[in-house]
Amino acid sequence: MAKFLKNNALTLVLMALFAASLIGHWLTGWRVALEDLQRHGEAPITALAYLADPAFISTVFENWESEFLQMSVYVVLTAYLVQRGSSESKDPDEPERDVLPSDDPQAPRLARQTGALGWIYGHSLGIALAVLFVASFVLHWIFSARQAAKEAAEHGQAALTALAYLGDPQMWFESFQNWQSEFLSTAVLVVLSIYLREKNSPESKAVAATNSATGA
Numbered sequence: 001m002a003k004f005l006k007n008n009a010l011t012l013v014l015m016a017l018f019a020a021s022l023i024g025h026w027l028t029g030w031r032v033a034l035e036d037l038q039r040h041g042e043a044p045i046t047a048l049a050y051l052a053d054p055a056f057i058s059t060v061f062e063n064w065e066s067e068f069l070q071m072s073v074y075v076v077l078t079a080y081l082v083q084r085g086s087s088e089s090k091d092p093d094e095p096e097r098d099v100l101p102s103d104d105p106q107a108p109r110l111a112r113q114t115g116a117l118g119w120i121y122g123h124s125l126g127i128a129l130a131v132l133f134v135a136s137f138v139l140h141w142i143f144s145a146r147q148a149a150k151e152a153a154e155h156g157q158a159a160l161t162a163l164a165y166l167g168d169p170q171m172w173f174e175s176f177q178n179w180q181s182e183f184l185s186t187a188v189l190v191v192l193s194i195y196l197r198e199k200n201s202p203e204s205k206a207v208a209a210t211n212s213a214t215g216a
Contacts (some may be wrong), residue, residue: 022060029056054150058143058174065136066178072129074186079126084214085194087205091214098122137175144171 005012030050037044050056083089090097100122102111110121120127142162148170149159165171194211198204202216 025060026051026056029059054143054146058140058147061136061140061143062174062178065133065140065175066182068129068133068136069179070182070186072126072133073183075129076126082214083190083194085212086190086214087193087203087216088190089214094215140174141166141171144174 027047030047033050033053033055034044045053078089082092100111101114101118108121110117113121145160145162145165148165148168152159160168193204197207199207205213205216
């Protein structure tokens with residue numbers, strides 16, 4: 001068990017932080033919903049019932065959407081674009097790292113494949129993150145549309161269809177407010193990693209590395 005914890009500590013800690021944040025999101029969102037219901041003289045809902053509330057679900061996937069967009073774009077852009085001096089960039093002066101198909105007998109089987117299978121495996125990380133982004137975006141859209149329909153019904157207004165809601169400014173306001181922060185934070189990380197260090201982190205250059213050194 002000790003070896004398992006040591007070998008998987010980074011994932012375990014990140015998932016624990018994720019779970020704690022999600023629970024905090026749920027409980028604080030429920031308290032906000034209770035206050036809103038009280039102001040409108042409506043019956044309160046339980047914490048478990050709030051888990052199925054479209055307002056809560058849409059905000060969950062609204063945030064996941066932006067994170068997966070950031071990571072998918074970042075993974076793909078760093079394959080083609082460089083930032084001299086950044087630990088987050090490949091070194092443009094180094095030879096191409098990946099040549100596919102690989103002739104290394106110890107390489108994963110798919111890395112030794114030619115044709116479509118080899119191409120898909122060679123881009124599988126970017127593809128997987130893009131799929132997670134699309135899935136999160138769709139779920140955000142669907143539940144945000146349901147929340148908008150719920151609010152429209154409360155005010156005696158006609159609700160937009162889910163398809164029509166895709167063109168509603170509210171939908172894109174929710175998305176863009178998260179997207180801009182993700183791209184800004186990534187750009188800041190790229191630039192700061194040129195000049196600043198974090199000892200022993202693979203996301204940082206060695207502490208003694210020159211500012212012009214590129215790559216971790």
